[in-house]
Amino acid sequence: MNAKHDTLNADPMAMTHEVFNQARALEDYNAYDSDTALREAVRRHGAGWAEPQLSAHGARTGSAEVIEWGFLANEHKPQFFSHDRQGYRVDYVKYHEAYHRLMALGLEAGIHSAPWAAPRAGAHVARAAQSYLQAQAEAGHGCPLTMTFAAVPSIKLTPSLAKEWLPKILNNAYDPRNVPHTEKQALTIGMGMTEKQGGSDVRANTTRAYPIGAEGPGEAYELVGHKWFTSAPMCDAFLVLAQTGAGVSCFLVPRWRPDGSKNPIQVQRLKNKMGNVSNASSEIELRGALGWLVGEEGRGVPAIIEMVAMTRFDCMIGSTSGQRQAVAQAVNHAQGRAAFGKTLIDQPLMRNVLADLQLEVEGSLAIAMRMGEALDNTTLDPANSHEKLLLRLGLPAGKYWICKRTPFHAYEAMECLGGNGVTEDFIMARLYREAPINAIWEGSGNVQALDMLRALAKTPAVLDTWFAELGKTAGSDARLDKAVNALKQEFTDMDDAEYRARDIVDRLSLTMQASQLVAAGNPAVADAFIASRLGQHGDRNYGTLPRGLDLDTLLQRANPWQA
Known part of the structure; x- marks a missing residue:
């Protein structure tokens, strides 16, 4: 019977159409080499020395493989788990593997670190060009890349914190494990500024910080309050604003305490956003969370x-x-x-x-x-x-x-x-x-x-x-x-x-x-x-x-x- 079917000719009436007059997919192209405006800007502003690595990054971000990662990271949104199967509070956000691959691509390329780790003429321009190429494949994961990069000048305000944290922040590697920062060699940094009653008016924040012992830059405080937007909740630490007796102050708040116990930063829910969906943004409560003062008390906004x-x-x-x-x-x-x-x-x-x-x-x-x-x-x-x-x-x-x-x-x-x-x-x-x-x-x-x-x-x-x-x-x-x-x-x-x-x-x-x-x-x-x-x-x-x-x-x- 199968042989009989194999000899049948397709009914011409079943051939409804052939595909033509459709553009080819924009993939497997070099996003740097084909961008004249970008190449000219890189050379004009002092980063011509970076062109070989930018060309390589442009080929990677323009590849069908990386473009597909972008689609998958957005199709499979982050999932939040407040507790593990035994009932322990974990505040864990699970991402699709494609998201992790995009993060690794960006961090290993030094998008978060290059101008700080190796300052030279054109370093910020080269890094901006690399970020520009990376974001064309997928924009959401750029949030933790940016925050990790941007946190460096703030953390440098307190030498004791900078000495401990910056070597791992500036490491060109990615470690997504849900473990204390003391067990990692590469870290990412998030940010928690806004509260529901204040938004951009951070001086209206109600979160309070109480000194555990000595007061001053680099000293330990406990934070009690909430944040309406905190991205991205699986970062290893966050720059957070809170009120002290001197006014709004800035703190570096780790996701885990140095003794390996979970810092009481509790995720309430993930934001259901219209865009930027591969990146998790969250509402959190700080229930006596440990944080170290960055800069001077009352100088949190600067x-x-x-x-x-x-x-x-x-x-x-x-x-x-x-x-x-x-x-x-x-x-x-x-x-x-x-x-x-x-x-x-x-x-x-x-x-x-x-x-x-x-x-x-x-x-x-x-x-x-x-x-x-x-x-x-x-x-x-x-x-x-x-x-x-x-x-x-x-x-x-x-x-x-x-x-x-x-x-x-x-x-x-x-x-x-x-x-x-x-x-x-x-x-x-x-x-x-x-x-x-x-x-x-x-x-x-x-x-x-x-x-x-x-x-x-x-x-x-x-x-x-x-x-x-x-x-x-x-x-x-x-x-x-x-x-x-x-x-x-x-x-x-x-x-x-x-x-x-x-x-x-x-x-x-x-x-x-x-x-x-x-x-x-x-x-x-x-x-x-x-x-x-x-x-x-x-x-x-x-x-x-x-x-x-x-x-x-x-x-x-x-x-x-x-x-």
Whole structure:
């Protein structure tokens, strides 16, 4: 009977279709070598020496294997177990193996450690580029990578803690075991600042810290209270804010006590988030948890601001990374798909949209990498006042603008893929869900705008520094000069400054992006950016570029398959 069936011919009526006019999957490509804007920024800002390792990392993060890890880590969300099978309290979060592989990839590459362990010209820029590549494969696991990296300046405020903790924090290895930090050689650090009644207003926190014996930096305290957002709960320790008699103070709180017993940090639940789902964020209660004072009592906000400054920089990098991946996916689709007699990449209106999306990446990367260079300069020379003041204004301005632009950017790129873009089989749906996260994490838009005003009020020299940086390209483009002069006029009248803060920070960001692109030396990119962002087209939807721009250059730079 089987032989008879084997001789049957398929019924032609059963052949409904063949697959054609579909773009190839964007995988097994080199995410670094194909990114002209990134390669130019790396060289321009002093990290050309890192190109071999960045190329290797780009090949790895662009591989089908690592891309699949990203899908699996998001499909299989973290699971929380409050107790083990015998009934002991464990507060354990279980991740899919793909998440652990992504973490190992990032930690072994030194994304959390390189600029601190081996400071040199371009070290922060190289590390930012590596993080930018890693986040394109999957963004959620970047949270503990970032927090571990960003915790270093805060922990350094207390030498006794730094001596004990930093060698293991800076170790390029990953140990996910649920064991005390004393039994590990590699550690990760999380953060717990916000409480349900305060949010960004951390001075409203109610968590209390009580000295166990002696008081002061590095001494032991017990913390009692709660945290509304603590990421990621399986880190080995957390920087936590709590009230002492002197005010808000910062503490390093380990997940296990040094004697091997469980520190009473009790996870109440994991947050059910719209995006960033591979990364566990939790609500916790501190029931007499051991913690060591970081910095001085009552100086918790300045202590943890050391960490927040770095996490805000990584928000800039992470959102720019999402923009790049969104454009790469859109261009890949447009190259492999035809409609109405033409390949999509050759359709005039689609070319306008894609080129405009690429311009957003160009501007975001330009300002972010300039801040990376400033981090390098201040790391190597803490007395460099220009770079230090540039960061003070550049981090809130850049974080605000880039992160604000990313959700709309992700949506527009998703639309380029049509129906495929909204299905979970494609990465665009995940990029869209991820896009608002960085705009909210580490201070929402209003917080960044108000921080800009705070910087102006406390350190007026930041504004002179900003315009000195813009002055480096003065006279290069009349449209840019006009925009800078108009911005200067804004600061001659600071009435209703809080009401106007978003408009001011918008213009600070846009003029700096334009100036950095002029300095980068590609006339086609700078001209298109200035024409579309600083002129009458500045407030319109994507795909409204004026006529006469060099779209061929922009689309070539967006192409993820370019040699």
